[in-house]
Amino acid sequence: MRIILRALGLVGLLVLAASNTPASAQVSAMATFTRTEVAPGHFDYHVTLFNTSSLAGADIVFTHFGLKNPASLSNLSGPSGWSGSTAIYLTEPGTTFAEYWLEAPLADADLAPPPPSAGGSTSLSPGTRLSGFQFRTDRVFDAFVFETYHRDPSNPSNLLTANGQAHLNPEPATLLLLLAGGVPLAALLRRRAVRLRS
Numbered sequence: 001m002r003i004i005l006r007a008l009g010l011v012g013l014l015v016l017a018a019s020n021t022p023a024s025a026q027v028s029a030m031a032t033f034t035r036t037e038v039a040p041g042h043f044d045y046h047v048t049l050f051n052t053s054s055l056a057g058a059d060i061v062f063t064h065f066g067l068k069n070p071a072s073l074s075n076l077s078g079p080s081g082w083s084g085s086t087a088i089y090l091t092e093p094g095t096t097f098a099e100y101w102l103e104a105p106l107a108d109a110d111l112a113p114p115p116p117s118a119g120g121s122t123s124l125s126p127g128t129r130l131s132g133f134q135f136r137t138d139r140v141f142d143a144f145v146f147e148t149y150h151r152d153p154s155n156p157s158n159l160l161t162a163n164g165q166a167h168l169n170p171e172p173a174t175l176l177l178l179l180a181g182g183v184p185l186a187a188l189l190r191r192r193a194v195r196l197r198s
Contacts, residue, residue: 026055029148031065031166035140043140044075047133047166049148053126057153058160060124063133064099065166066092066145070137073098079132081123098135142168 030050038044051060064087067073073096076084084100102123124130146166152158 027053027058027148027150027160027162029053029060029063029146029162029164031146031164032169033166034169038136041138042136043138044134044136045141046131048129048131049124049133049146050129051124051126051148051150053150053162055150055153055160056126058126058150060102060148060150061159062099062101062149064097064147065133065135066095066097066147067137067139067141068144069094070096070139072138073135075134075136076100077132077134079130082133084133084135098133100133 030052031047032050033045033047036044036046047065049060049063051058073086076086076098078084078100081103082100083103084098087097087099089095089097143165145163147161147163149159149161152160
């Protein structure tokens, strides 16, 4: 009984410690994408970005997607109110980045939320998603890394970062194929279970 009480006390302390983590631990994001072959060896990627942060006011204002060794990266376009470009950093050899930022004017030392006309429905606040990040490349990717930069509500001159891996959404035809194979398998398993009971 004492061991159980000690374990519960330890769990309580861990929960209390986790609740006092710094704000940077409370920003997070998720990304998924679809891929379409538009010509032999040319693929369009359409990315949806999700702000999964639990920190109120931690809007995403900048993001980039890291692509390993593409020979070409072009046709960047972002959702309404966002701009995009490519970048290569010496610290990341072999990686080309598709970068997107909110067009809302940000003062050098002040990253306060933009006026409604500048951000409006295009801002990516916690609990929302935004589609329309697009680019074209010559490589097939099933996943790639991304990083997001969030406003820090407690310090307007600071940005908080989160990173993760964007994953390919299954195409509708693939889902239909899985469903078509799963239904007969479920029926077969159900029949076997009925036979075993009798």
